Amino acid sequence: MPADLAVIGLGHLGLPLAQAATAAGIDTIGYDPDPHTVAELRAGRLPPECADGCLTAAEVRRMLAAGFRPTTADAELGKVRTAVICAPARLGEDRALDLGPIGAAARALAVRLRPHTTVLLESPVYPGATEEFLRPLLESGSGLRAGHDFHLAYSPSRVDPGNKRHAYAGIPKVIGGLTPACTEAAAAFYGRVCEKVVRARGLREAEAVRVLETNYRYVNIALVNEMAVFCHDIGVDLWDVVRCAETKPFGFQAFRPGPGVGGPGVPIDPNYLSYKGRSLGYPLRMVEVAQEVSGRMPRYVTQRCATLLNEHGKSARGARVLLLGVSYKADVSDQQGAPAREIASRLMELGAQLSYHDPHVAQWRVMGRPVPRADSVYEAAAAADLTVLLQHHRTYDLQGLAVKAQLLLDTRGAIPAGAGHRL
Template sequence: MPADLAVIGLGHLGLPLAQAAAAAGIQTVGYDTDPRPFTELSAGRSPVEGSLSAPDIRRMLSGGFRPTTNAAELGRVRTAVICAATPLGADRTLDLGALGDAARALAARLRPHTTVLLESAVPPGTTENFLRPLLEEGSGLRAGRDFHLAYSPSRLDPGSRTHVYANTPKVIGGLTPACTESAAAFYGRLTDKVVRARGPREAEMTKVLETNFRHVNIALVNEMAVLCHDLGVDFWDVIRCAETKPFGFQPFRPGPGVGGHGTPVDPGHLPYSSRTPGHPLRMVSLAQEINDRMPQYVIQRCATLLNEHGKSVRGARVLLLGVTYKPDLADQEASPAREIAGRLMDMGAQIGYHDPHVLDWRVRELPVPRADSLYEAAAGADLTVLLQHHRTYDLQGLAVKAQLLLDTRGATPAGAAHRL
């Protein structure tokens, strides 16, 4: 049976969209240039670690979602949303390779009057300068005349029960006013509020601003945390006091590093644009530099604590608690835990871990021993490091059991542990 919607790219962006569409009664087909998601979804499993649960997948499948490996089905829908991954490359620019593959697969089957939407994280100008030519060359159709084209930044808060798809406003920027309205008509079926941007570039830059805002502010509190530790100031108490200000302040909290799928983007250099402004965002580059230093700072604090208690890192038993990037989720995307574990291993430490959401964890392809009993493992470890605060952790009880506890999340009661 022909579907109404095609979601192209069944990763951390595409799956929640497909879930929301199926819940809204939209007949949805899911396609990925990689066949693995089809295999996993057909078996009732999520292809993305820490994403949807098996019951979520079953509800999607019964609600009208259908994964496929047949690209011909992309030509039978009214709306196609590209959610291809755009990971950060070695040069710290977003890799658009998967996006290009998805665009070519769609272009070969694109029909007139289809609405094509892009949700992948991309630099401003990508929809017009990268995606549009691929779609037009592959289909022989013209965007804005023969088919609608628009960009809508993905806004996901994984694991949140407060900010879900339906109550999160959707920003839309179309190539033409008609493109914007066609996109608004589609997203209006999924969310309570649609916000119209002037065009694709404004919508793309909205995502850049939102992501960079997070990273820059985290960098600020990370620097403040290091300074306050050196000055003997309880920075967590500083944040508690500052967040009582009812205007002009939004609380961010330091940590061992910045994880998640949203990466900071510097749109100052666009390799496919002849209108490159050539003005890099120095604040973003500096923020990234600061945040990238945090795993090493955690290692430094670990070594200092052990040394103060007459122990060396070499041979020390170190227990890492919480190896995911976000509390109460299994998603490990860009979590600083793996880098911290690797550096400690290089220094000769014996690493173990505990995480209620991660049953098997590897660092440099080597399995890391998982603690079965949290309290026993903490009591036997020379140093326990809280990297992620899952709600199942009783930190007050843990502080009593652990020989040494370093809390990188400021989650323990004051005085119960050494805090970042």
């Protein structure tokens, strides 16, 4: 059955788009090569890898009732007017961006691509990737020319998992096409889904929007992380400093420190993301320094844990330490890049006996070993020598935890002042 739209990749990028398009009355299929993902969605459930707060199972069931069709059949891709590639792209250990899933999605689409189709990319990429990496795959696999036989454009995803205040349709959508006609084709599609469309000059400008937005957040988080260490050393309450500073009506945006930075919104440095060996030959220094600063935070948190235990007459070796919240952000299950894992590893190396609690994570392994999960967070906090709040999930009663815990370290500045120790 023909459809207006194919969303390729049904993870944290693709599912919100599919939901918004379905709600807008657009006949939508969702393509994913993973049979398990598709089977779970067809059954009205979220597969574990998608349960990161972007959708609920009830929302998936409403999408299905409205006509959304998840599939593994790439033949369906040849029946749509618009295809949006939302495949994941993550940094490897060498800091290079893995475009493999995007390439696989492109090859699946290319053999089915028809003339006059609009192809859009939302995955995180470096400037130039849509034209230099995606375009050749689509053209060689289809025999069609981008900008002539089909439209090609990029739009940076602005999905924020767990954020219920900003729905997909209400977030301005930036688009940039290979040609002006490609830009207008993309605008025509997104205008059906989003309240506002912002046209960039071209592909690379739209791709660079993603770089700027992600790096802006990353650099500013690193700044407050560095300020957190500095303020602790001089006896200043950083959270009170931020509270006061954010009353300035211009020139300041509040960011808050934490135990590290994680999640799919990785910092992007073009020096590491070169294509076919091309590189600027120099890094973005602000990003490099920010990475260094935030990369030190798990070690700093571990040091604070050991110091607090020592000040209360206990050694880290043999101490019972409870970690609260091990996902990369509040109210989601995604643990990608979460600092909790490194903090746990370092505490284990010091000889601490770890347990954890997270309402969104049923099982957790560190250094290849399972970490015991506390059944009752309050009983576990009362029994632990030290409780460390790593992620402030909304289900946590912090006042109750502060009363129950023998010793509490809050890395998020969420507990009432004086109820425990802050980062």
